[in-house]
Amino acid sequence: MKPVRVCFFPAAFFLTATLLAGRTGIVWPTPNTAFFDGKPIEAFIQPTASGIVESGLYGGVRNGGARFHEGLDLFPLQRDRQGEPLDPVFAVMPGVVRHVSTLPGNSSYGRYIVIEHPGETPAVYTLYAHLRAIEPGVAPGAAVARGQRIATMGRSASVMAIPKARAHLHFEIGVRLTDAFQPWYDAQQFGSPNKHGIWNGLNLMGLDPLDFYRRLRAGGVADFQDYFRQMKTAVRLRIASGSRLPDFVERYPSLRTTPVRAVVSPVSVVSADGVAADEVGGWEIAFNETGIPFAWTPLQARELADYKPGEARVLTVDEALAKQWRCKSLAVKTRGQWRAGGDLNTVLALLFGPR
Numbered sequence: 608m609k610p611v612r613v614c615f616f617p618a619a620f621f622l623t624a625t626l627l628a629g630r631t632g633i634v635w636p637t638p639n640t641a642f643f644d645g646k647p648i649e650a651f652i653q654p655t656a657s658g659i660v661e662s663g664l665y666g667g668v669r670n671g672g673a674r675f676h677e678g679l680d681l682f683p684l685q686r687d688r689q690g691e692p693l694d695p696v697f698a699v700m701p702g703v704v705r706h707v708s709t710l711p712g713n714s715s716y717g718r719y720i721v722i723e724h725p726g727e728t729p730a731v732y733t734l735y736a737h738l739r740a741i742e743p744g745v746a747p748g749a750a751v752a753r754g755q756r757i758a759t760m761g762r763s764a765s766v767m768a769i770p771k772a773r774a775h776l777h778f779e780i781g782v783r784l785t786d787a788f789q790p791w792y793d794a795q796q797f798g799s800p801n802k803h804g805i806w807n808g809l810n811l812m813g814l815d816p817l818d819f820y821r822r823l824r825a826g827g828v829a830d831f832q833d834y835f836r837q838m839k840t841a842v843r844l845r846i847a848s849g850s851r852l853p854d855f856v857e858r859y860p861s862l863r864t865t866p867v868r869a870v871v872s873p874v875s876v877v878s879a880d881g882v883a884a885d886e887v888g889g890w891e892i893a894f895n896e897t898g899i900p901f902a903w904t905p906l907q908a909r910e911l912a913d914y915k916p917g918e919a920r921v922l923t924v925d926e927a928l929a930k931q932w933r934c935k936s937l938a939v940k941t942r943g944q945w946r947a948g949g950d951l952n953t954v955l956a957l958l959f960g961p962r
């Protein structure tokens with residue numbers, strides 16, 4: 608689709624990608640300034656057909672709590688004569704375009720863009736979905752600046768058509784679970800090919816974007832590093848995964864709780880207390896209430912001596928947190944014993960491969 612020209616709007620309208628303070632310079636992904644003006648969520652959140660405004664927020668907010676929504680749905684301010692949205696979509700931070708899906712039928716995201724942000728710690732991704740048009744030059748490998756127009760808001764989708772009145776940007780911020788996504792995908796036998804490589808939504812875990820923006824604005828966090836550090840532990844478990852370093856930990860080294868004192872080779876871990884790469888037998892991992900593995904501590908093989916290879920044991924469960932979203936099964940109790948729930952097992956399968 609031909610990109611919509613915007614020159615008939617006052618230029619200032621499109622330059623209002625408002626910057627937040629803090630070490631993380633992040634702008635809002637649309638020209639709507641309502642969040643920065645302190646207006647209620649009704650001033651920028653697009654609800655589902657239910658009309659319940661919370662349904663456009665992040666969390667187990669769909670179908671009476673039965674379905675999880677990984678991002679924010681933001682409505683447009685400007686429409687053309689046909690009622691289609693005209694709002695530009697901005698890259699919220701500098702980054703590198705990793706994935707552009709131009710055929711709406713290929714994903715429930717419709718047309719979407721994923722940008723990785725290597726300047727951030729951890730190097731989170733942002734995702735922009737249901738786009739109407741993608742700007743020329745926005746292609747994998749292209750660098751984008753903060754506030755750069757990358758697309759036009761729309762309502763593209765594969766299966767569930769989005770009516771004009773509910774056109775919106777679906778916006779995500781999160782982390783990617785694995786480089787070895789394809790083998791996991793193949794094993795699921797979904798019956799349709801993966802057209803998005805490692806940037807398939809099933810390989811992405813979003814955090815709550817509005818919570819991040821709010822806490823950044825309030826000064827409670829200065830950047831993503833702070834935000835991840837302040838995540839609360841819903842489930843803590845140990846896994847005997849062997850000495851192989853999951854690519855997740857290589858990609859997001861700041862999520863290791865034990866500082867790295869020396870690196871022998873690019874894939875070696877030597878923790879402060881002297882766990883050498885070949886002595887690592889597994890990990891103790893803290894997951895937040897949505898199952899994001901946000902804190903990783905390497906364990907020596909001898910600390911896992913009574914574990915079977917690949918075995919995972921739940922150590923602690925914060926029941927209130929773990930059950931915050933009833934559509935997420937993080938831990939289940941059988942005969943008085945906690946074990947990983949279905950959603951946590953999926954995360955583990957993606958992080959460590961088949962066990």
Ligand SMILES: [Zn+2]
Pocket residue numbers: 676678679680776777778
């Ligand atoms: Zn959405």
